Amino acid sequence: MVHNKLNPAFLEKTRCVAGSQLVSSVWSKKFIRALEARPGIEVTPEPHARLLQNWCDACNRSKHPPKFDIRFTGKPYLLETLEPVYDDEDSIASDDVVDEEEGTDPLDRSNIDREGRRIADESTHFYVGKFCKAKATMAHTLIHWRFRLNEWVIDYLERKGVFSNAKILEREHWSVKKKTRYANEVVDEMQEKEIDRLWKDFNLNLKGAKQDGGE
Incomplete structure (x- = not known):
């Protein structure tokens, strides 16, 4: 309901802009998959990175000396439900993984994206x-906007006490009509x-992304 109030088509709109204007065609698959799959991002200035290597891990160009350390964090999730692709108790078999690369590491459900492909783990720099x-930070913001919005809504409702045990028990006795009216009031x-x-x-x-993409 909240998402629809923002804009019914905003998920497709953001992913379209991020994909067409910000995700570079020269970026490595490893970088793109991690960016698109994991909802968290940590960016740290790394002035000494060029002492470790003289190329950019995203585009692999030596003329783009590294100046930042990026890590993508969080579990890959399903776009429809925003739930993790695999729960902690889910089992996963090699047949479930559709990947032509990185096939030597042990299977880890937290390193499989929604397409069934292996991705770099959270410790990858x-x-x-x-x-x-x-471009990567803006693309990540737009791609995972809906996930962040969902987290914000949950946090807002928790701060309002909506999920307290007392409130949950109170709503157990409400009619569907009353629950609907209450939900509308909260929204x-x-x-x-x-x-x-x-x-x-x-x-x-979105405006900033379009401007950056047009440069």
């Missing part, structure tokens, strides 16, 4: 140049206080 860093309050701000932030990010 990508040393990148300033241009690839700028209206969010609309009044926060959703408009989030929508403005989203549009600023």
Whole structure:
């Protein structure tokens, strides 16, 4: 409901912009898959990275000396539900993995993306140049916007006490009509206080991405 209030088509819109204008065709598969699969990103200035190597891990160009350390974190998730691709208790067989590379490592469910492909684990450091860093951070923001929004909504509801044991027990006795009315009231309050701000932030990010992609 909250997502629809923001923009019914915004997931497709953001992924389209990120894919066509920000995800570079010269980036390595390893870098792209990690960027697209993991919802978290850590970017650290690394002034000494060029002492470790003289190329960018994203584009593999030696003329783009690395100046930043990027790590992609978090479990790969399903776009439809935003739930992890594999739960901790899920078993995974080699037949479930569709990958033509990196086939020697033991299977780890946290390193399999929604397409069934192996991806770099969370401890992988990508040393990148300033241009690839700028495009990658913006692309990551747009690709995972819906995931971040969902986390924000959950945090907002937790701060409001909606998920407290007392509130949950209270709602157990409500009719469907009353639950629906209550949910609408919560969304209206969010609309009044926060959703408009989030929508403005989203549009600023989208505008910035289009400008960067056109450079």
